[in-house]
Amino acid sequence: MPVVPFLDLPERSKKPRERGLTHVIDRGLSVAEVDGLLEVAGEAVDIVKLGWGTALVSANLQGKLERYAAHGIPVVLGGTLTELAIRQGKVEGLIAWLKELGLRHVEVSDGTIALDGEVKAHLIRSLVANGFIVLSEVGSKDADFIMAPYVWVEQIERDLQAGAWKVIAEARESGTAGIYRADGEVRTGLIDEIVHAIDADKLIFEAPQREQQVWLLHKFGTECNLGNIVPGDVLSLETLRLGLRSDTVERFALGATRPTGRD
Secondary structure, X not given: XXXXXXXXXXXXXXXXXXXXXXXXXXOOOOHHHHHHHHHHHHHHOOEEEEOOOHHHOOOOHHHHHHHHHHOOOOEEEOHHXXXXXXXXXXXXXXXXXXXXXXXXXXXXXXXXXXXXXXXXHHHHHHHHHOOOEEEEEEOOOOOOOOOOHHHHHHHHHHHHHHOOXXXXXXXXXXXXXXXXXXXXXXXXXXXXXXXXXXXXXXXXXXXXXXXXXXXXXXXXXXXXXXXXXXXXXXXXXXXXXXXXXXXXXXXXXXXXXXXXXXX
């Protein structure tokens, strides 16, 4: 972030960050669009997920990976690919392909295909042993499926104990499932119970909608980890983090004391 001598703004941690992550979903960007994103907002992008199984059908995959790598931005493939590899008994093939692509980050999810908890934990341990950085995902993509808070906590704790770097709290790319209701409203009680037991810095909250981003930033501060951010919203989110947009001005940019993270 450039120094702004005439304004008192929240501090942002430097890349590579452990807190304040902006996890971006690439749903099929062209190389030119990747270049544009990196030119305009590259310093605000911490990790990019190639959504779903798009990596398998993208004609420009290698070009995009080279662009992200040149800017020091890790890429992770959509967790759906991992789920399919597990279902079809092709995990070793997936690992070999990730190594061929030069990717070190892997998402392990069970939001589409039911996966036994111990099988998931074993896979996380195996991937970590193979030198991968694992992002686990917890929660269902089915908006009608309500999981009790204690089950969320148990699953998140299990994945962290297995070696996951961060655990992603599911919301779908629409922000209408998992930690949100079908209309996008935040399940505030659920999040309160999760963070009562789990350090919020170990979580990435999927938050594709602006109202969700605002709520999470108000609750957890500038350095809240947020995911499933579409490329066109990266700069908008950064302004929210810094109190440069009306939604968060009172939280971050007024008064003599600047919060830099959670209260």
